[in-house]
Amino acid sequence: MCIGCGLLVLVILALIAVTMTRKAWPALSHDGLRFFTSQRWAPNVEAFGSLAFVYGTLVTAVIALALAVPVSVGIALYLSDLAPRRLRGPVGSLVDLLAAVPSVVYGLWGVIVLAPWLSGVYDRISDVTSPIPILSTLFAGPSKGRGLFTAGIILALMITPIVTSITKEVFDTVPRAQKEAAYALGATRWEMIRAAIFPHSRAGMVGAVMLGLGRAMGETIAAALVIGSSPQITANLFRSGDSMAAVIANQFGEAGGLHASALIALGVELFALTIIVNVIARAIVGRRLRRA
Amino acid sequence: MSTTTLLSRNLSRSRRFKNRVATAGVWLSVVVAAVPLLFVIAYLVQKGAEVVDWDFLTQDIPIISRLPGPGMGPAVLGTLLITGAATAMAVPLGVLAAVYLNEYGKKRRLANFVRFLSDVMAGVPSIVMGLFIYTVWVLNFGQSGFAGALALGCLMLPIVIRSAETALQLVPNELREASAALGARTSRTTLTVVIPAALSGLVSGALLAVARAAGETAPLLFTIGTVTAANPDLFDGANTALSTQIFKNATQPFEAPIQRAWGAALTLILLVFILTAVARLAARRFTLRS
Secondary structure (H helix, E strand, O other), X not given: OHHHHHHHHHHHHHHHHHHHHHHHXXXXXXXXXXXXXXXXXXXXXXXXOOHHHHHHHHXXXXXXXXXXXXXXXXXXXHHHHHOOHHHHHHHHHHHHHHHHOOHHHHHHHHHHHHHHHHHHHHXXXXXXXXXXXXXXXXXXXXXXXXXXXXXXXHHHHHHHHHHHHHHHHHHHOOOHHXXXXXXXXXXOHHHHXXXXXXXXXXHHHHHHHHHHHHHHHHOOHHHHHHOOOOOOOOXXXXXXXXXXXXXXXXXXXXXXXXXXHHHHHHHHHHHHHHHHHHHHHHHHHHHHHHHO | XXXXXXXXXXXXXXXXXXXXXXXXXXXXXXXXXXXXXXXXXXXXXXXXXXXXXXXXXXXXXXXXXXXXXXXXXXXXXXXXXXXXXXXXXXXXXXXXXXXXXXXXXXXXXXXXXXXXXXXXXXXXXXXHHHHHHXXXXXXXXXOOHHHHHHHHHHXXXXXXXXXXXXXXXXXXXXXXXXXXXXXXXXXXXHHHHHHHHHHHHHHHHHHHHHHHHHOOOOOOOOOXXXXXXXOOOOOOOOOOOHHHHHHHHHOOOOHHHHHHHHHHHHHHHHHHHHHHHHHXXXXXXXXXXX
């Protein structure tokens, strides 16, 4: 009986892959390879290209990582080596609290409070960066506040807890003797971190980042609310875009026929992408933690 | 660490400077994470407290959503029912799977494969779970609270498996050996010795999974539909939940629905925090005993 429950996981995963691919088939056979290579998404003329959504998903996830990873590594270092004993508990709970806030609540706050405020901030940033060549295309105004970068910020908040907790787990496996050896050689704390903690934890940190990437790619509701919902590929990060999960959430409710099938196909694509990312991440983290 | 302060007088200026910068960076990252969280919670409490009262928690949702007035009762009921049903499915199955992994499978290849799969399943985006239940259940049987519970259950299952396995691992092996020495089979040992010993750990893991599921929106969007009057029947007819109501109301251009969204968000987050706090207490009792 217990084996049956264990295998249930396998059954569900297989069912997801099979039934969703079957429902997605009409759209996939209608558009063929264009589904993956075209960026034109026009349900009214039955043109379904998913490239713009893949772009939006990856760009927001990368922004989220760029913001969240340094902060997470910082908090993990704080918890593992820096924090005075009586602050360790509260800071740990802070990370847990960040994880406990539901995604839709971040989305609500993002769309009503953060986006209008950021719109002004973005305008000021684009004023500053407009004479600089590359930055002027990345951060061009005017912005409505909802867009790729805003989605990235909200996603960063949501993946910080998982990246932090895994990074901390990896840092905790660094042998005490190595840290003390670094101190004994006269290293400052920062030199100890660079000489003892980082080299030992590199693979584990890569794994944690990949897990964060998987989370950020699949995150739906918060992104759906703040990303701005326009299927376009733009280098301007302050512009609105759309991600795979967000477009499913926003359009599936009123979709029928081929449109619904295309959205399910998008779901299959997202499923496949996140599984690849997660499998790689688990392989790296697992190997690291086992060896320690 | 006092070693660093002792030595710092003899350090070159650049090394001391780098160390200071790094330490400041670490402190800063804690602050950077704390500030948005405090902002979110402060806003939520301030906006939510304006509307949340007994009427808000029990009255029906206004049919014309731009009109002001209370009412999230159906969503509160829906969230409790749907999450409850998901828990009733996912927790027993998840615990049984964990029993297999820790008591029977151990290091066997099949057990490791199941562990790997449950990690993979934990990474499946919640919106994909929603689409999955839509294609296998809603297309055949229509939208209902139960369909939502199925989607949430799929989401909870891998979390329960993982946390339950950790809880079982913490039970000292001597207990199992003592029970085996008395002639009990593995199944009896598990039922009468291991599970009671791991109980509060199992409870705390389950509650964390429940808290996670209660806040989920994406799996419910297409599986439960929406209603404005309470529907206590899980299997018949559309239902609604706090999270989907927040999502729906957040993008409305009127003041009243947005206020209701804040109220629903405060209600939801209180629910999640209470569950998390109870899970903490259960876990603490567990660590004290072992």
